[in-house]
Amino acid sequence: MNDIEPVLQVRNLSKTYMQGKIPVHALNDVSFDVEKGEFMSIIGPSGSGKSTLLSMIGLLDKPTSGSVFIEGVEITKVKESDAPRLRREKIGFVFQHFNLIPTLTALENVDIAMRFARVPKNERKKIALELLTQIGMRDRVNHKPSELSGGEQQRVAIARALANRPVIILADEPTGEVDTKTRDMIVDLLKGLSEEGHTILVVTHDTAISQKTRRIITMRDGGTASDTISH
Numbered sequence: 620m621n622d623i624e625p626v627l628q629v630r631n632l633s634k635t636y637m638q639g640k641i642p643v644h645a646l647n648d649v650s651f652d653v654e655k656g657e658f659m660s661i662i663g664p665s666g667s668g669k670s671t672l673l674s675m676i677g678l679l680d681k682p683t684s685g686s687v688f689i690e691g692v693e694i695t696k697v698k699e700s701d702a703p704r705l706r707r708e709k710i711g712f713v714f715q716h717f718n719l720i721p722t723l724t725a726l727e728n729v730d731i732a733m734r735f736a737r738v739p740k741n742e743r744k745k746i747a748l749e750l751l752t753q754i755g756m757r758d759r760v761n762h763k764p765s766e767l768s769g770g771e772q773q774r775v776a777i778a779r780a781l782a783n784r785p786v787i788i789l790a791d792e793p794t795g796e797v798d799t800k801t802r803d804m805i806v807d808l809l810k811g812l813s814e815e816g817h818t819i820l821v822v823t824h825d826t827a828i829s830q831k832t833r834r835i836i837t838m839r840d841g842g843t844a845s846d847t848i849s850h
């Protein structure tokens with residue numbers, strides 16, 4: 620890959636779900652490029668296709684038509700059997716509900732993401748500790764999710780998303796369940812990560828978040844209604 624090529628290219632992406640016999644056009648011909656290190660938000664009304672878009676980019680589901688390229692590789696074309704590996708290597712997910720494993724500590728929750736990627740044990744522990752320290756959770760590494768606040772759980776989820784050094788971080792309403800102070804902290808954390816070269820796409824309803832991102836794509840009825848870049 621050369622430096623000029625966008626990290627992410629979305630081309631004429633469409634997704635139609637069937638609800639019984641009724642087609643639901645969740646995405647209609649969406650196209651855009653994202654540069655490395657971009658910090659962008661995707662906003663728009665409920666049902667406008669934001670989560671559908673993220674699940675296509677994140678290889679969680681296949682589009683009806685169109686393509687997604689990550690670092691020039693057409694991920695929408697890969698075999699089903701190759702999808703998990705590609706997802707692990709290229710994508711870090713952060714969800715609204717944190718999705719941590721309740722029986723594991725913070726450290727183990729980050730560690731397990733790397734276990735599937737066959738990173739040696741010592742190396743995993745070192746990376747997990749580094750990541751948790753970076754996000755201010757060094758003194759909570761042995762806590763289980765139930766022993767952590769919502770904001771702390773989300774920070775662990777962000778550390779987990781970073782564990783395999785993904786090309787892109789996809790976050791769907793990452794601050795939907797935390798208070799405003801924690802929200803601001805998480806947004807600052809994501810912004811800092813983008814400044815380090817991570818590419819971050821955040822789906823949000825919260826204008827306090829989108830205002831802090833450099834680029835905002837607004838979705839409406841499955842299409843992009845606007846795409847604005849500031850400073």
Ligand SMILES: Nc1ncnc2c1ncn2[C@@H]1O[C@H](COP(=O)(O)OP(=O)(O)OP(=O)(O)O)[C@@H](O)[C@H]1O
Nearest residue numbers: 636637638643645664665666667668669670671672
């Ligand atoms: N698995 C599915 N089967 C059928 N229809 C679906 C499915 N997933 C989403 N849809 C429909 O596709 C449209 C877009 O949904 P999507 O979840 O992408 O919206 P969203 O913008 O993320 O909304 P919200 O802000 O409420 O999360 C909606 O009309 C939704 O009902």
Ligand SMILES: [Mg+2]
Nearest residue numbers: 669670671791
């Ligand atoms: Mg959604």
